[in-house]
Amino acid sequence: FITLLSGCADLPIGRVIFGASIHGYVRKLGLDANDVMVGTALVDMYAKCGRVDLARMVFDGMVMRNSMSWNAMIDGYMRNGKVKDAIELFDQMPERDAISWTALIGGFVRKDNFEQALLWFREMRLSGVEPDYVTMIAVLSACANLGALTLGMWTHRFIMKQDFRDNVKISNSLIDMYSRCGCIEIARQVFKKMQWRTVVSWNSIIVGFAINGHAEEALKFFSLMQKEGFKPD
RNA sequence: AGCGUGCAUGACUU
Numbered sequence: 001f002i003t004l005l006s007g008c009a010d011l012p013i014g015r016v017i018f019g020a021s022i023h024g025y026v027r028k029l030g031l032d033a034n035d036v037m038v039g040t041a042l043v044d045m046y047a048k049c050g051r052v053d054l055a056r057m058v059f060d061g062m063v064m065r066n067s068m069s070w071n072a073m074i075d076g077y078m079r080n081g082k083v084k085d086a087i088e089l090f091d092q093m094p095e096r097d098a099i100s101w102t103a104l105i106g107g108f109v110r111k112d113n114f115e116q117a118l119l120w121f122r123e124m125r126l127s128g129v130e131p132d133y134v135t136m137i138a139v140l141s142a143c144a145n146l147g148a149l150t151l152g153m154w155t156h157r158f159i160m161k162q163d164f165r166d167n168v169k170i171s172n173s174l175i176d177m178y179s180r181c182g183c184i185e186i187a188r189q190v191f192k193k194m195q196w197r198t199v200v201s202w203n204s205i206i207v208g209f210a211i212n213g214h215a216e217e218a219l220k221f222f223s224l225m226q227k228e229g230f231k232p233d
Numbered sequence: 234a235g236c237g238u239g240c241a242u243g244a245c246u247u
Contacts, residue, residue: 002241041241071242078243102243134244141245169245176246203246233247 001026005041009048019045023058033061040069047076052085071099078107098132106138114142118151133164140173149181172200179208199230 001022008019023032023042031038039062046055055076062069070093077086086104093100101124108117121139124131131139136159143152156174159165171194178187191197191205202225209218225232 003239006241035241037241039241044242066242068242073242075243097242099243104243106243132243137245138243167245172245198245200246205246207247 001031001038002041005038005045008045015049016046016051019049020054032058033063036062036064036066036069039065040072043069043076044072047072047080050080052076052080052082067093067095067097067100070094071097071103074100075103075107078103079110081111083107096127096129098129098135101127101129101131102135102138105135105142109138109141109145112145114145117142118146118148133162133167133170136162136164137169137173140170140177144173144177144180147181149183152177152181166195168194168196168198168201172198172204175201175204175208179204179212182212184208184212184214197230199225199233202230203233 004022005019008015008022011018026032026038026042032042033039039058042058043055046052046058055073059065059069059073070089074086074089074093077083077089086107090096090100090104101120105117105120105124108114108120117138121131121135121142124135136155139155140152142148143155155177159170159174164170171190174190175187178184178190187205187208191201194201202221206218206221206225209215209221222232
């Protein structure tokens with residue numbers, strides 16, 4: 001059921017219909033209320049299909065909830081533009097973890113509210129919950145979009161003290177942040193120092209060169225990536 | 234036992 005439910009949001013058509021029919025089936029077995037994982041998967045499914053109202057109904061009907069259930073509901077509100085509801089639930093949550101905070105921060109980034117994202121990151125730091133690499137990706141994205149180089153560099157230094165410092169997605173985000181803040185040379189250094197790269201790493205540096213007016217370099221890296229066996233997407 | 238693939242919440246670029 002969980003596998004089916006988590007696939008619903010990716011269906012091209014009839015997502016809610018399909019999801020709801022699975023819901024009908026699991027309800028006969030009582031799993032929507034009594035099974036935390038099934039309940040959470042339902043909450044997530046409805047929220048991702050744009051039906052936060054139904055997500056909340058399932059959430060309220062659950063006998064047991066864990067942090068994943070709360071986080072799925074908070075994220076559901078955020079991705080459906082219900083910031084107030086998200087924050088209200090966030091405040092009611094028994095104990096917030098990094099994912100709860102990141103759901104809010106990333107939600108603000110998703111709707112281009114970068115200042116709010118950074119304000120909530122500040123709150124998170126004060127709360128004592130340690131950010132993880134997904135949190136920092138959201139923060140770097142906010143910095144990139146604001147062109148906030150000073151904060152971006154602070155974030156970079158902060159990341160270098162963490163055990164996810166060599167995470168590929170983090171490095172990709174650093175490249176993106178520096179190039180969008182106009183520091184293409186630092187972006188290039190980050191790229192050069194990477195132990196492993198993905199197609200996203202190449203895309204980020206190539207786009208970085210392009211938007212900073214370095215067409216030659218962009219083309220050079222475009223052919224370099226193919227020489228290294230990466231297929232442009 | 235080993236290898237591989239998955240395993241309900243936040244998930245990098247275009």
